[in-house]
Amino acid sequence: MTQAPIFQPMGPEHLDGALQLSRAAGWPHRREDWELVLGISQGVVALKQALVMATALVTPFGNVGMVNMIIVDQRMRGCGFGRQIIGQAMALIRPREWRLVATPSGLPLYEKLGFAACGPVQQHQGTAPDLPAPLGIRWATDADIAAIAQMDADALGADRRSLLDALAQPGRIALKPGKGYAAIRAFGLGEVIGPVIADDLATAQELIAFLFGGRAGSFIRIDTTEDCGLGPWLAQIGLRVVDRPVAMQTGTPAKPGTHTRFALAAQALG
Template sequence: MTDTLSFDQFTPDHLDGALHLSREAGWPHRREDWQFVLRLSRGVVALSGGKVVGTALATPFGAVAMANMIIVDRAMRGRGLGRSLMQRAMALVEAPEWRLVATADGLPLYEKLGFVACGRVLQHQGPVAAQAAPDGVEWAVQADLPALVALDRQATGADRADLIAELMAEGRLAVIREGGALAGFVALRRFGRGEVAGPVIAAGPDEAQRLLGFVFAQREGAFLRVDTTEAAGLAPWLAAQGLAAAGGGIAMRRGTPAAPETSPLQCFALAAQALG
């Protein structure tokens, strides 16, 4: 590390520098995508001569926190900067359980920090094939927000009320209603090269496919991304809808897992790899 290296709180003033780093790394994020995560998070930047050379964010979700947006300038790698950024960002949030999605390159660092692999995240993206909208799915309304937050908490064990509110403000959510109650939902918002569909909260794969099918029917030909999990079993179906496999990551956890609520609901697709 150089003598000019310093650390500072990640603020909106650092977004342009962070965007430069992510573009160099080949990430699809727009400035707005960084801003979306930053609004929900606390973080740290590393500065060298006033230039942003590293970032790390920590997003609190009640008993769960996500470590994310961890990136170091190529010229600064191999000096322990990633570890220092991670530790500083995680010190800003108290949570018994930490989660993240790792790249293969980042895996050794996260393992050294006590994270353990717990599954695979599969990225699918591409132009959506034409299809008919399934029955029983409709767009959510603002009054659905408390029920959406409750469904998400049951499926993830995290309190993501702020995230769900942001998703409603930034995009649209579609829901399955059964007997007047909500039984699942999917969010759709702008991201990267096009749009991202997620999270998908549902009781089973059939319901998850109905929710995604509803969104796909509205966006024929549009470039969409879905980050699912290997355990969810949706990958072959997503590929059949025109969303080809495009890499992914390793889901990791550290600490005491949040006690799951008794519920059949599962998370079949992520809001983002940064946010779970």
């Protein structure tokens, strides 16, 4: 009889196996990218003869929970295994609202789990252009994180302080006080810009232009939502759309505030 996979809480000891699984699926994630998400999340891993066969994480952001890092080994697909491990992960926390970003192949499964599509996401990537440096923007300090967290919560109705603390390194968060912020970090093939939270499109563009400073020609990725209006400008400056996953949610959506999310922290983290 073929041995059935064993489900366990996911921990740092499973990161190497998870990395192999994501590489086989064509994901660009490095081990450090997995570490970032796992460090602020809980999750489940499926093991078969000590091999990681599937992963599912959930990230608690106050009343909002993100479902992410869902991968099932190709040999285990098509038999309800994905639904099983997602259910086990979602049982770990009890938010009022669930969110995720789905690939086209995962969309039917998430619909069966009660998720509804709420808008397309556009993954832009390319080389950073050489843009004029905007005025009124500076690098954030530790003393700014509380105000940044307030803007973030206003835009998303979620408490992402754990994520912001993880991103708060010197020279990594650009701030226009009272107007918005944008973060940049190493990811995959280069760097990713996000989150970008601002009170208008012009401010979002200025924050991104600030982060391009000194990076002309380097690889940049930005994930944005179609409805925020940032996409046409990103395409104009040379960051083309390479993928269009779908944002989904279930539960009671948070009421929008005066700030807008113009770029995701990551598809895994919203």
